[in-house]
Amino acid sequence: MHILVCGGAGYVGSHACLALSRAGHEVTVLDNMLTGHREAVRWGPLVDADILRPETLDAAFNRKVDAVMHFCARSLVGESVTDPYAYYQNNVTGTLNLLEAMKRHGVDKLVFSSTAAVFGNPVSAVIDEEHPKTPINPYGASKLMVERVLADAATAYGLRSVALRYFNAAGAAADEGIGESHEPETHLIPNALKAAAGEGAGLKVFGTDYPTPDGTCVRDYVHVLDLADAHLRALDWMQREAGAHRFNLGNGNGFSVLEVIEAARKVSGRDIPYEIAPRRAGDPPVLVASSRQARERLGWSPKFERVEPIIETAWAWHKAPAY
Numbered sequence: 001m002h003i004l005v006c007g008g009a010g011y012v013g014s015h016a017c018l019a020l021s022r023a024g025h026e027v028t029v030l031d032n033m034l035t036g037h038r039e040a041v042r043w044g045p046l047v048d049a050d051i052l053r054p055e056t057l058d059a060a061f062n063r064k065v066d067a068v069m070h071f072c073a074r075s076l077v078g079e080s081v082t083d084p085y086a087y088y089q090n091n092v093t094g095t096l097n098l099l100e101a102m103k104r105h106g107v108d109k110l111v112f113s114s115t116a117a118v119f120g121n122p123v124s125a126v127i128d129e130e131h132p133k134t135p136i137n138p139y140g141a142s143k144l145m146v147e148r149v150l151a152d153a154a155t156a157y158g159l160r161s162v163a164l165r166y167f168n169a170a171g172a173a174a175d176e177g178i179g180e181s182h183e184p185e186t187h188l189i190p191n192a193l194k195a196a197a198g199e200g201a202g203l204k205v206f207g208t209d210y211p212t213p214d215g216t217c218v219r220d221y222v223h224v225l226d227l228a229d230a231h232l233r234a235l236d237w238m239q240r241e242a243g244a245h246r247f248n249l250g251n252g253n254g255f256s257v258l259e260v261i262e263a264a265r266k267v268s269g270r271d272i273p274y275e276i277a278p279r280r281a282g283d284p285p286v287l288v289a290s291s292r293q294a295r296e297r298l299g300w301s302p303k304f305e306r307v308e309p310i311i312e313t314a315w316a317w318h319k320a321p322a323y
């Protein structure tokens, strides 16, 4: 198939391009380089376009597109609280522009990057697809709005879609020259590895008074290549199934901030100095996925189940980043 990967110059999108190419698909990347890297566009041509400028999108559909994967977003929780217009613009208006372009060009299959942030503060130990959706920040709200649009588009226009709600993406495909490189970097694992390498302004642990065993937040880290694999499975799924579908993607194992720092220390063999800082706005105490549906229905089975092997791949990238 020929897949248009919107946001394919970014972290998760570039790993999806690698997986698509390995599976024999053809890839075209659409990206405006807001947070992407030209060096990460390695598996197909780049269309320099912006989902906020609808007139730029048609060029990406010059060749017949069989399905779209949509990774473009602003995705910093804290920034979404201080600049919500930018988040609703890019994540909702931008997605509507993309959906309209798909409709103009007769493309009826979409895999959408959603997030654990659609759930807000969890009311159960693990979060399955039926868990209440009460986002506590504009980022999560913008993604939930798109999920709703996709359901309505299925009814009205027959759009087939799969929204994949990633928990915490981590790791890299360093041997293929791609990995995580955000500026500023806000994610825990790359920040811990920066501290291990003696780079950056110093690692902060945001909050040690959460209702968790060691007082720090617990997250479910899932390898970016396992996420990419779920995208391939979602493509197959849409060949068979009409409608709008949603799957949670995580390992079902929670690791606290301090456990992640300890794992990064073991993997890197370096000390990781950190200081305790106040809680970060918008952070729920615990986010752990039930991915039973993805496992049973998509046949998804993550290869990286524990956080240490995930961090090993991130460390390999960190030691020799290509960008």
Ligand SMILES: NC(=O)c1ccc[n+]([C@@H]2O[C@H](COP(=O)([O-])OP(=O)(O)OC[C@H]3O[C@@H](n4cnc5c(N)ncnc54)[C@H](O)[C@@H]3O)[C@@H](O)[C@H]2O)c1
Pocket (backbone or CB within 6 Å): 006, 007, 008, 009, 010, 011, 012, 013, 030, 031, 032, 033, 034, 035, 036, 037, 049, 050, 051, 052, 070, 071, 072, 073, 074, 075, 090, 094, 113, 114, 115, 116, 165, 166, 167, 168, 169, 170
């Ligand atoms: N990284 C995570 O842990 C995580 C977790 C849950 C969900 N997600 C979602 O997954 C997707 C990918 O995340 P990521 O970490 O790879 O982010 P990223 O910032 O690395 O990648 C996003 C890409 O989209 C592009 N883009 C953004 N706005 C655009 C626009 N208006 N027009 C064209 N291109 C645009 C950027 O340039 C970038 O290449 C996002 O939708 C994010 O919300 C990520």
Ligand SMILES: O=c1ccn([C@@H]2O[C@H](COP(=O)(O)OP(=O)(O)O[C@H]3O[C@H](CO)[C@H](O)[C@H](O)[C@H]3O)[C@@H](O)[C@H]2O)c(=O)[nH]1
Pocket (backbone or CB within 6 Å): 075, 076, 077, 115, 116, 117, 166, 167, 168, 169, 186, 187, 188, 189, 191, 203, 204, 205, 206, 207, 217, 218, 219, 257, 280, 283, 287
């Ligand atoms: O330098 C840091 C960075 C993070 N943290 C803490 O580590 C945990 C994980 O933080 P990340 O920034 O790595 O990840 P988030 O859980 O905040 O965010 C991820 O999951 C969210 C879903 O809740 C969104 O999908 C978002 O896009 C995605 O990056 C949080 O408790 C955070 O406070 C620190 O203590 N220090």
